[in-house]
Amino acid sequence: MKVVKFGGSSLASGDQVKKVFDIVTSDPDRKVVVVSAPGKRYPEDCKVTDLLIELGERTLRGEEAPEYLSAVIDRYSQVAAELKLPAEIVSKIEKDLIQLLNADKTVQARYIDAIKASGEDNNAKLIAEYFKSRGIEASYINPKEAGLLVEENGGTALVLKKSYENLKSLRKRSGILIFPGFFGYNEASEVVTFSRSGSDITGSILANGIEADLYENFTDVDAVYSVNPNVVSNPKEIRELTYREMRELSYAGFSVFHDEALIPAFEAGIPVHIKNTNNPEAAGTRIVNERKNTNGPVIGIASDDDFCSIYVNKYLMNKEIGFGRKLLSILEDFGLTYEHSPSGIDDLSIILRQKQMNAETEELILERIRTDLKPDEVTVEHNLSLIMMVGEGMRHNIGTAARASKALAEARVNIEMINQGSSEVSMMFGVKEAQEKKAVQALYEEFFVGVYA
Amino acid sequence: MKVVKFGGSSLASGDQVKKVFDIVTSDPDRKVVVVSAPGKRYPEDCKVTDLLIELGERTLRGEEAPEYLSAVIDRYSQVAAELKLPAEIVSKIEKDLIQLLNADKTVQARYIDAIKASGEDNNAKLIAEYFKSRGIEASYINPKEAGLLVEENGGTALVLKKSYENLKSLRKRSGILIFPGFFGYNEASEVVTFSRSGSDITGSILANGIEADLYENFTDVDAVYSVNPNVVSNPKEIRELTYREMRELSYAGFSVFHDEALIPAFEAGIPVHIKNTNNPEAAGTRIVNERKNTNGPVIGIASDDDFCSIYVNKYLMNKEIGFGRKLLSILEDFGLTYEHSPSGIDDLSIILRQKQMNAETEELILERIRTDLKPDEVTVEHNLSLIMMVGEGMRHNIGTAARASKALAEARVNIEMINQGSSEVSMMFGVKEAQEKKAVQALYEEFFVGVYA
Numbered sequence: 001m002k003v004v005k006f007g008g009s010s011l012a013s014g015d016q017v018k019k020v021f022d023i024v025t026s027d028p029d030r031k032v033v034v035v036s037a038p039g040k041r042y043p044e045d046c047k048v049t050d051l052l053i054e055l056g057e058r059t060l061r062g063e064e065a066p067e068y069l070s071a072v073i074d075r076y077s078q079v080a081a082e083l084k085l086p087a088e089i090v091s092k093i094e095k096d097l098i099q100l101l102n103a104d105k106t107v108q109a110r111y112i113d114a115i116k117a118s119g120e121d122n123n124a125k126l127i128a129e130y131f132k133s134r135g136i137e138a139s140y141i142n143p144k145e146a147g148l149l150v151e152e153n154g155g156t157a158l159v160l161k162k163s164y165e166n167l168k169s170l171r172k173r174s175g176i177l178i179f180p181g182f183f184g185y186n187e188a189s190e191v192v193t194f195s196r197s198g199s200d201i202t203g204s205i206l207a208n209g210i211e212a213d214l215y216e217n218f219t220d221v222d223a224v225y226s227v228n229p230n231v232v233s234n235p236k237e238i239r240e241l242t243y244r245e246m247r248e249l250s251y252a253g254f255s256v257f258h259d260e261a262l263i264p265a266f267e268a269g270i271p272v273h274i275k276n277t278n279n280p281e282a283a284g285t286r287i288v289n290e291r292k293n294t295n296g297p298v299i300g301i302a303s304d305d306d307f308c309s310i311y312v313n314k315y316l317m318n319k320e321i322g323f324g325r326k327l328l329s330i331l332e333d334f335g336l337t338y339e340h341s342p343s344g345i346d347d348l349s350i351i352l353r354q355k356q357m358n359a360e361t362e363e364l365i366l367e368r369i370r371t372d373l374k375p376d377e378v379t380v381e382h383n384l385s386l387i388m389m390v391g392e393g394m395r396h397n398i399g400t401a402a403r404a405s406k407a408l409a410e411a412r413v414n415i416e417m418i419n420q421g422s423s424e425v426s427m428m429f430g431v432k433e434a435q436e437k438k439a440v441q442a443l444y445e446e447f448f449v450g451v452y453a
Numbered sequence: 454m455k456v457v458k459f460g461g462s463s464l465a466s467g468d469q470v471k472k473v474f475d476i477v478t479s480d481p482d483r484k485v486v487v488v489s490a491p492g493k494r495y496p497e498d499c500k501v502t503d504l505l506i507e508l509g510e511r512t513l514r515g516e517e518a519p520e521y522l523s524a525v526i527d528r529y530s531q532v533a534a535e536l537k538l539p540a541e542i543v544s545k546i547e548k549d550l551i552q553l554l555n556a557d558k559t560v561q562a563r564y565i566d567a568i569k570a571s572g573e574d575n576n577a578k579l580i581a582e583y584f585k586s587r588g589i590e591a592s593y594i595n596p597k598e599a600g601l602l603v604e605e606n607g608g609t610a611l612v613l614k615k616s617y618e619n620l621k622s623l624r625k626r627s628g629i630l631i632f633p634g635f636f637g638y639n640e641a642s643e644v645v646t647f648s649r650s651g652s653d654i655t656g657s658i659l660a661n662g663i664e665a666d667l668y669e670n671f672t673d674v675d676a677v678y679s680v681n682p683n684v685v686s687n688p689k690e691i692r693e694l695t696y697r698e699m700r701e702l703s704y705a706g707f708s709v710f711h712d713e714a715l716i717p718a719f720e721a722g723i724p725v726h727i728k729n730t731n732n733p734e735a736a737g738t739r740i741v742n743e744r745k746n747t748n749g750p751v752i753g754i755a756s757d758d759d760f761c762s763i764y765v766n767k768y769l770m771n772k773e774i775g776f777g778r779k780l781l782s783i784l785e786d787f788g789l790t791y792e793h794s795p796s797g798i799d800d801l802s803i804i805l806r807q808k809q810m811n812a813e814t815e816e817l818i819l820e821r822i823r824t825d826l827k828p829d830e831v832t833v834e835h836n837l838s839l840i841m842m843v844g845e846g847m848r849h850n851i852g853t854a855a856r857a858s859k860a861l862a863e864a865r866v867n868i869e870m871i872n873q874g875s876s877e878v879s880m881m882f883g884v885k886e887a888q889e890k891k892a893v894q895a896l897y898e899e900f901f902v903g904v905y906a
Contacts, residue, residue, distance in 0.1 A: 426797060
């Protein structure tokens with residue numbers, strides 16, 4: 001039994017929905033289909049979810065926004081027309097949406113969530129109708145009825161454990177089940193949406209709940225690439241990736257999907273298969289618990305910019321018990337998270353995402369450090385990039401650091417920082433932003449070109 | 454004007470004192486001579502200071518210890534005899550020592566300090582007599598009279614700022630001034646000794662106080678070596694070393710002397726010249742503020758063992774504000790200092806000197822980490838060595854990391870940790886203790902062999 005999730009671009013038009021139909025019906029194991037709201041048909045297009053948010057917020061402010069309402073309805077109309085579905089389905093969607101817009105506005109977050117979630121919810125209804133129109137037994141499943149219960153936590157939904165037990169009964173339903181992604185219901189039967197990549201989370205929860213053999217995640221790329229295709233053209237595709245590798249890669253800019261979405265599937269040991277709706281024959285990428293290493297030490301290289309480094313120097317620092325802790329406490333007082341803290345005898349650097357500070361808070365932080373820690377020197381270096389090399393094959397692999405630093409040296413990249421020693425499956429380099437692209441290319445060249453066919 | 458300091462082995466016998474005489478009198482700028490207590494004449498010999506400590510502690514406990522008293526007096530007798538000094542000088546020393554042993558024992562630390570310090574004090578008196586017997590104008594200087602004032606801080610002496618002003622007047626004294634190392638006087642006119650390498654500290658303070666042009670530190674090696682001669686035979690000598698390089702090297706096992714002893718000289722910008730009493734013609738090593746780089750990126754390689762690593766893993770750790778701070782707080786509660794903390798996305802390691810924990814405290818610490826931080830995993834890896842590569846030439850030197858890690862890879866050394874990014878003049882590698890020697894040899898081979906003549 002498989003859970004199959006389709007992203008917004010896979011459902012952006014009637015033609016796309018037909019592809020989804022073909023994919024789902026080509027494999028009798030594809031039982032549960034999780035759908036997103038219609039996404040972009042072309043780069044400048046608007047996602048239905050974004051239209052709904054705008055519509056909801058304007059209505060909340062008491063503004064009329066008929067153009068957004070009709071833009072949303074138009075999208076469904078077009079899809080319905082392309083799929084030759086009766087117009088009735090679209091009037092139902094419109095009625096439903098108007099009802100949501102007129103609902104109680106006391107709790108603004110719940111009001112907006114219900115409108116946002118309607119993008120997926122109505123799409124699931126429409127797609128179920130299409131499957132039926134093609135003579136396939138299929139039904140729309142409402143998350144409340146199925147028991148996908150959540151609690152609100154910091155603005156987004158967190159699944160409750162009992163949901164898994166509830167969802168298990170979906171196994172017994174006959175036909176294909178079309179399930180809207182992105183939201184669940186709280187104990188008060190209100191809609192609460194998941195964070196970013198919410199449909200991925202729904203699919204992952206369902207895979208866990210119905211004890212699926214596989215969670216197929218259909219998107220618009222043939223595979224996860226070993227490196228960002230904007231940095232290296234035609235990079236190698238990754239066939240198999242462990243959960244841990246996925247997590248380390250997604251940390252530094254790999255955005256195929258949000259790795260935390262995979263937790264429910266990961267906890268149940270269910271493999272995830274990333275595939276392309278537009279090219280379902282492509283092998284895709286499997287995310288698994290363990291993999292055979294056929295690729296040398298490195299499986300992927302990711303990078304992200306916009307980091308900075310706070311450098312603190314104080315003679316005899318390493319004799320001062322609590323120095324590092326006090327420095328981290330100051331960052332914590334300002335609500336900052338840090339990525340790494342390389343240290344020397346008399347100096348300590350803290351690498352963090354610089355968007356967490358503006359010029360003013362930066363000055364306040366430096367002032368606190370000066371006052372509380374009395375350092376000899378404290379400075380900030382801006383515009384650093386972190387490059388993450390990831391691979392299970394790096395465990396105890398002698399020479400990976402040597403190959404990487406040699407490749408960077410030959411590319412005339414100055415390594416500002418090396419972070420190796422905690423994770424066994426990754427190694428991190430800090431470089432100036434201006435050298436990031438060159439550095440990633442050099443590492444790719446070293447570890448991928450000529451490595452496998 | 455120069456301050457010249459001689460260590461214990463340089464003063465262990467009459468023959469050694471004659472060498473000291475020749476060295477001092479060969480240069481009219483050698484004005485202030487700081488002396489240690491007589492040290493070891495051969496590897497199994499006892500240092501006078503160690504005999505004095507044993508003598509003092511036994512007497513404090515109410516035990517008779519005539520053998521230690523006579524062992525101390527014997528050492529001075531032998532030196533005096535070899536130098537053909539009148540026996541009277543030795544009886545004076547004996548009288549002085551017996552007086553100290555009979556002194557008030559209320560404050561045990563002061564009682565012991567006075568006995569310990571007598572090793573240097575009496576040696577200074579003896580050497581001044583010898584210089585005079587050779588027809589040279591010389592005088593013993595008492596630190597109290599000269600105004601070397603200290604306060605007791607955590608068991609050891611800390612120099613008071615006003616001492617420098619007091620000591621300045623020594624410039625005006627005529628002849629050679631023989632000054633005992635290792636101690637000063639507190640405001641109550643009691644002896645307080647400096648920490649380890651106390652005579653180096655006295656020399657450094659005097660150099661600052663009399664505004665010396667040079668602080669010459671005579672010991673029993675021709676120079677500071679680029680690497681431990683027990684690991685690499687006949688290693689290159691270092692001709693010039695910056696204070697910062699010295700500090701980074703001494704951190705990880707370079708024990709020519711305690712780098713903190715140099716602070717007073719360093720603050721006054723006075724260069725230090727390390728020379729060999731037994732081979733004064735040798736060029737020695739100069740410690741300076743800035744040096745010309747004639748040696749490639751690395752000036753020295755030091756290493757030390759007996760480190761361990763506490764590894765903590767927790768899914769989504771990097772989202773948890775304060776995680777690192779809480780971990781460091783736990784270490785602080787146990788009074789532990791740490792050296793470095795490499796981090797991954799979901800993991801954090803703390804490298805520390807393992808002698809700080811026994812099996813019991815280690816378990817208590819792990820338990821606290823488990824209880825307070827609820828990690829997915831916490832383990833300790835023992836028996837690690839840290840290897841420190843130091844050199845001003847490493848600032849922005851592209852390729853140093855590459856050469857180092859390549860050399861280690863070729864020697865089949867597995868790098869457990871790389872710490873680079875805070876200090877610009879050092880790079881640290883963590884390896885298993887069993888691989889330390891091989892690693893240091895490989896790095897030496899890479900950066901020194903064939904580099905300069």
